[in-house]
Amino acid sequence: MFESLNATWMELSEFDEPKLAAKGYQNYFDWVKERSHLFRGVIDSTLLRDESHHFIDLGDAIERADNTARLLDGKYHILLPSLDDVGGAMDYYQWGAVLRAVSAFRSYHRIYRNVITPERVAELLILRADMPRSLHASANRITETLDLLCSTRAYECRRQAGEVHARLHFGRMSDIFKSGLHEFLTDFLESQGAFAVQMQRDFLMIT
Numbered sequence: 001m002f003e004s005l006n007a008t009w010m011e012l013s014e015f016d017e018p019k020l021a022a023k024g025y026q027n028y029f030d031w032v033k034e035r036s037h038l039f040r041g042v043i044d045s046t047l048l049r050d051e052s053h054h055f056i057d058l059g060d061a062i063e064r065a066d067n068t069a070r071l072l073d074g075k076y077h078i079l080l081p082s083l084d085d086v087g088g089a090m091d092y093y094q095w096g097a098v099l100r101a102v103s104a105f106r107s108y109h110r111i112y113r114n115v116i117t118p119e120r121v122a123e124l125l126i127l128r129a130d131m132p133r134s135l136h137a138s139a140n141r142i143t144e145t146l147d148l149l150c151s152t153r154a155y156e157c158r159r160q161a162g163e164v165h166a167r168l169h170f171g172r173m174s175d176i177f178k179s180g181l182h183e184f185l186t187d188f189l190e191s192q193g194a195f196a197v198q199m200q201r202d203f204l205m206i207t
Contacts, residue, residue, distance in 0.1 A: 004042050008035045033103070051149065058145045065138035066192055068102060072125050073185040076118060095121055102133040122181060123173045135188065139165040149203075157198040164191050 020028055040060070047053045075098050095116040099105040104124060111128070112120050129136045143165045146158045176184045 001039065001042050001047070004035075004039045008039070054145050054149050058142060058149070061138045061141035061145065062192065062196065064133060065135050065142070066189065068125055068133050068135060068138070069185050069188050069192075071098065071101060072122060073182060073189075076122065076181060099124075104131060104133055107131055119173065119177070122176075126176065126184075127168060127171055127173060129169075136168040139168050155202040157195055157202045160191070160195045160198055164188070164195070 015023075015028075023031075043053070043056060047056070095118060096105060098121060099108050099116070102125065108116065108121070108124055111124065114120075124131055125133060126135050128134045129140060131137055139161070142161050143158075146155075146161055150158045
């Protein structure tokens with residue numbers, strides 16, 4: 001793990017603006033994702049499955065859910081096209097970029113086999129449990145990992161995580177859109193914040 005981080009840091013420290021421009025931003029971001037995947041792979045392949053691994057896995061799931069929710073909330077209203085633009089080239093490439101940002105472009109087409117629509121992008125990134133970057137998949141990992149960490153102890157953070165998981169597991173996109181996607185995502189992020197605070201209290205005794 002240290003070697004992976006150290007090699008990434010050493011290469012990153014050599015970048016400056018001219019070198020970044022020469023490499024190209026797309027290539028640079030692909031390199032960042034590659035290094036991130038490498039580090040995660042080292043963790044999964046070498047780290048003992050004890051509390052250290054569980055907390056790393058928990059932190060990864062929490063951060064992934066938070067980032068996905070913020071990306072979707074920030075982009076949805078900005079990119080939501082007018083009715084005249086739906087299905088057009090600009091609509092396709094903009095939402096395609098959102099899917100590529102979370103490595104979900106190919107998964108989207110395997111599932112829906114159709115044009116990219118904002119509603120289906122939202123469904124994929126919120127409710128699909130088989131999509132690794134979705135809120136539902138992250139909630140699955142959070143609750144499963146907390147079961148390992150909490151064991152038989154009735155921690156409040158486990159109850160809070162269970163509430164969020166239930167809303168995602170039994171939720172329907174029609175209901176989410178009816179109540180408002182922005183409102184749903186805002187509530188989710190607030191719940192994640194409260195959950196993080198409660199985790200500190202339960203595991204670190206911080207009040």
